[in-house]
Amino acid sequence: MSEKIGKHIAIYGKGGIGKSTTTSNISAALAESGYRVIQIGCDPKSDSTTILRGGNDLPTVLDTLREQSKVRIEDISAVGFGGVLCIEAGGPVPGVGCAGRGINAAVELLQELKIFEEFKPDFVLYDVLGDVVCGGFAVPIRDGLADRAFVVTSSDFMAIFAANNLFKAVNKYAPSGGARLGGVIANSILAAYAPALIDDFAAKTGTQVIGYVPRSLVVAQSELYGKTVIESVPQSEQAQVYRKLAKYIDENEDSVIPKPLNSPELKKWAREWGDRIFEVETGVVHEMASI
Amino acid sequence: MSNHLEGSRNSCALHGALQLFEAIEGVIPVIHSTSGCGVQHYLGVTRLSGGNDPFSSPPVSSSNIAEKHVVFGGGSRLREQLKNTVKVVQGDLYAIVTGCSTEMVGDDIPAMAREGREQEWPVVYANTPGFSGDVHHGYHLALKALIEQLPGIWKRKGEFQTRLVNVWGIIPNQDPFWRGNLQELGRLLEGIGLVPNLLLGSEQGIAAWTQIPEAALNLVLSHWGKLPAGLLEQRYGTPSIILEGAPVGSAAVPLLRRLTEQLKLDQIRSEEFITREESLLNHQFARLADSYYRAGFQREFVLVGESAQVTGIGEFLGKSFGLLPRMLIITDNPPDNVQEALADRLSSIVSGYDTEVIFSEDRAEITDIIKTSDVQLILASSLEREVAVELDVPFLALSFPLDDRIVLDRGYAGYRGATALLEDIGSSILAFSNDRLFC
Numbered sequence: 001m002s003e004k005i006g007k008h009i010a011i012y013g014k015g016g017i018g019k020s021t022t023t024s025n026i027s028a029a030l031a032e033s034g035y036r037v038i039q040i041g042c043d044p045k046s047d048s049t050t051i052l053r054g055g056n057d058l059p060t061v062l063d064t065l066r067e068q069s070k071v072r073i074e075d076i077s078a079v080g081f082g083g084v085l086c087i088e089a090g091g092p093v094p095g096v097g098c099a100g101r102g103i104n105a106a107v108e109l110l111q112e113l114k115i116f117e118e119f120k121p122d123f124v125l126y127d128v129l130g131d132v133v134c135g136g137f138a139v140p141i142r143d144g145l146a147d148r149a150f151v152v153t154s155s156d157f158m159a160i161f162a163a164n165n166l167f168k169a170v171n172k173y174a175p176s177g178g179a180r181l182g183g184v185i186a187n188s189i190l191a192a193y194a195p196a197l198i199d200d201f202a203a204k205t206g207t208q209v210i211g212y213v214p215r216s217l218v219v220a221q222s223e224l225y226g227k228t229v230i231e232s233v234p235q236s237e238q239a240q241v242y243r244k245l246a247k248y249i250d251e252n253e254d255s256v257i258p259k260p261l262n263s264p265e266l267k268k269w270a271r272e273w274g275d276r277i278f279e280v281e282t283g284v285v286h287e288m289a290s291i
Numbered sequence: 292m293s294n295h296l297e298g299s300r301n302s303c304a305l306h307g308a309l310q311l312f313e314a315i316e317g318v319i320p321v322i323h324s325t326s327g328c329g330v331q332h333y334l335g336v337t338r339l340s341g342g343n344d345p346f347s348s349p350p351v352s353s354s355n356i357a358e359k360h361v362v363f364g365g366g367s368r369l370r371e372q373l374k375n376t377v378k379v380v381q382g383d384l385y386a387i388v389t390g391c392s393t394e395m396v397g398d399d400i401p402a403m404a405r406e407g408r409e410q411e412w413p414v415v416y417a418n419t420p421g422f423s424g425d426v427h428h429g430y431h432l433a434l435k436a437l438i439e440q441l442p443g444i445w446k447r448k449g450e451f452q453t454r455l456v457n458v459w460g461i462i463p464n465q466d467p468f469w470r471g472n473l474q475e476l477g478r479l480l481e482g483i484g485l486v487p488n489l490l491l492g493s494e495q496g497i498a499a500w501t502q503i504p505e506a507a508l509n510l511v512l513s514h515w516g517k518l519p520a521g522l523l524e525q526r527y528g529t530p531s532i533i534l535e536g537a538p539v540g541s542a543a544v545p546l547l548r549r550l551t552e553q554l555k556l557d558q559i560r561s562e563e564f565i566t567r568e569e570s571l572l573n574h575q576f577a578r579l580a581d582s583y584y585r586a587g588f589q590r591e592f593v594l595v596g597e598s599a600q601v602t603g604i605g606e607f608l609g610k611s612f613g614l615l616p617r618m619l620i621i622t623d624n625p626p627d628n629v630q631e632a633l634a635d636r637l638s639s640i641v642s643g644y645d646t647e648v649i650f651s652e653d654r655a656e657i658t659d660i661i662k663t664s665d666v667q668l669i670l671a672s673s674l675e676r677e678v679a680v681e682l683d684v685p686f687l688a689l690s691f692p693l694d695d696r697i698v699l700d701r702g703y704a705g706y707r708g709a710t711a712l713l714e715d716i717g718s719s720i721l722a723f724s725n726d727r728l729f730c
Contacts, residue, residue, distance in 0.1 A: 066359045096364035098396045105358055 004147075006036075006121040009249060010140040010179055012130035013152030014162035018187045020048045021219060021228075022152050022245070023127040027052060028230035029239075029246035031082025035122040039084055040110070042140060044091025044099045048127040052080030055226030060090020061106040073113050081231045085119055100136020103128075107139050123250075130162045132169045141170060141179040148182035148255050150210070153201075155186075155194035157270050160201055167205055167260035180255035183210035185245060190215040193277055204269060206259040210252075211245040214238070298654030298674055300622055300691055303421030306332045307429020307462070308388045308436075309351070313337075314463035316496035317383030321376050322353040323369045323400065324390020328421075329353045336426075339673070340464035340691055341698025352376040356393060365398045370406060377412050383497040384444075386436070387416040394420035408444065413497075415440040427515050427623060430462050434519045437500055438526070445501045453554070454486045455506040457523070460516020461537065463491055465597060465623075467693045471702020471711075472537055476512070479705050482568070483547050483561040485554065504529075507554055512537045512704075513599035514625045535633065536602030540572055540611050540709035568706045575710050576611075582717055583613075586724050591617040593661055595671035596690030598625050598633055604670070604689070604703055604712065609640035612713065616646040617666050620657055622690070624650065668720065685723035687715055 011026075013019030020041065027039045041048025046060045058078045064071050080086045089106035091099040110116075116124065126140040130151065140146045151166050153159040163184065174180045186198040189212050202209050222232040229239045261269060305324065309332050312320040322329050329351045354372040356365045369387070376385060385407065389400055400416045407414035417436035419429050458476060463469045470492045477487035488506055490499050509520040509531040520531040532553070538546050544565055551561040582588070592614050594605050598621045608614040619637050621630075634648040651657055658678045661669065669679040669686045673694045679686030688696055689703065702708045 062359075062362055066363060092363045096366065096398075097360075097362050098364075099362075101358070101396075102362040105362055 004144075005116040006038075006124050007148075007249075008124045008126070008140075008146040008179075009182070010126040010128055010146035010149040011152060011185075012128050012132070012149060012162075012166045013185075013187075014130050014159045015043075015045075017130070017152055017154055017156075017159050017162075018213075018219075019130065019152040020127050021051065021223065022185055022187055022213060022242070023125050024049060024051050025228045025230055025239075025242035026246045026249065027084045027123075027125055028081050028228040029243045030123050030250065031084045032230055032234075032243075033246070033250070035250075036120060037082070037084045038115070038119060038121045038124045039080075039086055039127060040124065041086075041088040041127050042103050042106070042137070043089075043127065043129040044094070044102065045129075046088040046090045048088060049078075049080060049084075049086035051223055051226055051228050052084050052086050053078050053226075054080075058086060058088055060088040061109055062090040062092075062102050065105065065109060071109060071113070073115055073118060077115075081228060085115075085121070087115075098136065099129075100134040103136045103139050107145065130166060132162075132165050138169045138173065138178075142173050144177045144179075146179040148249075148253075149179045150182045150185055150249070152185045152187050153198060154188040155191060155197045160198075160270075161266065163201070164205070164260050164266055167207075167258035171257055171260055174257045181207055181258045182249070182252075182255050183208050185210060186212045188215045189213065193280060197273055197277075200273070201269070204261060207256055208254075210248050211241065213241050213245070294653070296653050297656075299652045300654075300672060300674065301425040301427070301624065301652055302332075302336050303426065304424045304429035304432060305388055305390050305419045305421050306336050307426035307431075307465070308386075308417050308419040308433035309429070310336065310426070310463045310465065311430050311433040311491070312386045312388070313351075314469070314491040314495075315384075315500065316494065318386055318497070319376060319380050319382035319384070320351055320386045320388055321369075321373055322351055322388055322390065323365065323372070323393050323398065323403075324353065324356065324388075325392055326353060326355040328390045336464055339694050341467040341693050341696055352380065354393075361392055361396055364396060365393050366403060369393075369398065369400070369403045373403065373407050373412070373414065377407075384413045384415065384441075386433070387414065388419045388433070389417075391420045391422050394418060394423075404440075413444050415444070425624070426465055427462065430465075430515055431518050434459075435522065438503070438519060438522050441497075441500055442504070445497070447501050447504070449504050451507070452486065452502070452505045453507050454484065454556075455488055455502065456480055456485050456508045456510050456550075456554075457488045457503055457506045457519075457529070458490060459509055459511050459519045460513035460599065461491070462513075462515060462597075465691050466600060467691055467696075467698050468689070468702045468704075468708075471698070471700045472704035472708060473702075474700060475702045475705035475707045476510075476537060478707070479543055479547065479568075480510075480550070482564040483551055484556050485550065508532060508550075510534075510550075513597070514629050515599075515623075535629075535636075536599035536604075536606075537704035537708075539603045539607035539704055539712065540706060541569065542603065542606060542610075543705055544569070572706050572709055575713060579713055579717060582721065586717075586720055588717065588720055589613050589615070590667035590685075590720075591615040591665070592668035592670055593618040593620065593664060593666045595620040595622060595657060595661075595669075595675055597621070597623040598629070599623075600690055600703070602633065602637065605637060605646075606640055607709055607712065608670075608716075609646070611709070612716075614668070614716075615644055616640050618647045618649060618660065618664055620649045620651060620660065620671075622650075622652045622657075622672075624652055668716070670716070685720045687719040689715070 091102040153163040404416040480487040511533040
């Protein structure tokens with residue numbers, strides 16, 4: 001592989017957890033700071049970059065590959081907010097074909113097209129469907145494609161479960177040149193216990209939370225307008241949260257090989273938190289304990 | 292800890308299924324896989340089974356899927372391939388078989404077959420990814436597909452035929468002598484008044500397969516024939532006679548008598564037939580006697596092949612021909628309980644003489660075993676020719692893979708098969724002795 005151009009960051013997270021919104025806002029914040037950014041959606045849903053492009057259509061890499069033998073960069077990319085180059089890998093319709101192989105094929109094509117050499121990005125963000133269900137979804141963190149991976153999670157158990165799965169994949173590939181873990185982005189923070197729960201999971205797995213993104217109406221509104229928060233409400237507190245995340249990713253190179261929990265450990269950890277949350281909600285007072 | 296395997300003679304499930312479908316007249320297989328699967332079947336299987344492969348290239352329809360079919364699913368490619376195949380090749384039945392990649396992707400093969408049937412094309416399917424098992428498993432998958440799906444295409448009235456016998460367990464090409472063996476078994480069954488339903492080979496087409504439920508009996512001639520017999524017993528209550536290998540020479544007598552008794556045949560006719568066959572075989576033995584003693588045919592031998600071949604041929608050579616089975620090496624990897632039973636049965640073919648029964652599909656291991664065995668005759672596959680040359684002993688290739696013989700209708704089963712064995716083994720020994728005499 002030729003010398004890597006720009007910092008390559010993979011952002012994983014369970015489907016529907018807000019990882020495309022988070023990634024797009026980070027891309028927008030980086031672009032706002034003057035960086036050249038490429039965002040590549042690696043999800044068959046193909047909606048990673050929608051809010052960077054005002055909701056316009058963008059042919060996916062795989063659809064284009066299927067339709068035409070020769071593919072050009074301009075066929076499969078669009079310039080979005082702040083000059084962010086938006087690309088969607090795409091994939092098959094649900095229940096058909098192999099989405100994992102699709103990610104592989106799309107990434108191979110991007111390398112063949114020398115997209116990084118042409119665009120000369122400072123940052124490349126891969127927004128990847130996060131359960132890492134098969135080898136295809138691990139492509140961005142394998143073979144040294146991305147330098148660091150971040151995981152977006154809420155305090156829901158299934159989101160934590162998906163994050164733990166990503167840790168397993170990072171743990172497997174990092175020693176042989178794959179991406180290391182940059183940290184956890186805590187998203188949709190609403191309940192009082194959520195930051196503590198995610199902090200605890202990060203501590204147990206040897207990583208850290210790099211930012212807390214509160215659940216906010218501004219995000220939902222901006223999305224309905226087909227925009228990032230950075231673009232639609234640049235002065236909002238929420239925009240500041242994303243800028244802080246972008247700044248961290250820009251300035252901080254820390255990364256670890258996480259220590260994922262095994263299945264019984266994860267279940268035990270979840271049960272303990274279940275008990276704790278129940279006690280908080282129902283007001284159980286333990287002797288010598290303060291709540 | 293796993294061991295490496297060299298030169299296995301057991302190809303993949305897709306090939307096992309293909310071999311079965313190709314052996315039925317009028318059946319057109321359609322491979323749904325990458326382009327290599329069909330070619331590999333030709334290069335690695337049919338071409339190495341006695342030289343009776345189709346001329347020059349594998350004329351098998353294949354969807355030859357590419358990456359886009361993996362990513363987006365290959366269902367539509369198969370639909371198109373099936374439509375084109377029906378247009379171009381006239382057949383009685385189209386049989387879809389699948390390879391590893393399309394099964395990994397999870398293409399909906401039953402739906403494609405159903406679509407074909409809705410257009411009134413006779414289509415069956417078998418999911419046969421190579422990773423699901425070896426050639427024997429593929430044989431099973433194809434048989435299962437036919438037994439379960441054919442009644443949905445052709446609904447026969449199904450009048451019971453008291454003399455009809457289905458024959459199972461001889462795997463086309465994996466037994467290079469399958470055509471001759473089936474023909475001889477058919478002749479023996481006809482000899483005692485039965486109607487053989489051989490199912491594979493010349494003049495064996497869909498008509499044979501649709502009358503399977505009407506048969507009075509299933510005759511199973513290897514471990515691998517037990518599955519279809521079991522399925523038919525469940526579905527139609529057809530009883531079975533199960534043998535571990537096709538009988539060679541006089542080993543046919545107990546089978547013919549059992550059939551006569553079980554199916555209430557004319558006993559006098561059967562005994563007359565047996566007497567005629569026995570006396571002809573004895574006559575052959577007598578004619579062979581001079582060469583037998585002059586060239587020293589009575590040798591310790593090693594026999595390498597599938598369990599059915601090793602059982603049938605090994606017992607004939609040991610019990611009737613006076614040869615000494617030093618080692619029997621079984622390559623088709625039958626399940627543990629069958630291995631135990633075979634080892635038990637075959638270790639004492641000749642009274643007072645121990646036969647070593649070995650199970651291996653590893654060419655390197657088989658070669659090493661033969662090298663250290665002091666045998667005087669090697670009956671094996673073409674893979675063992677090298678070690679025979681090295682040991683400087685007579686050699687006859689008779690099991691898969693077979694690259695130095697043409698097999699059209701020669702067989703080693705039954706009485707005619709026994710005669711053929713005497714001829715071929717005798718010729719090998721004589722040719723070997725003469726070479727050394729005159730060189």
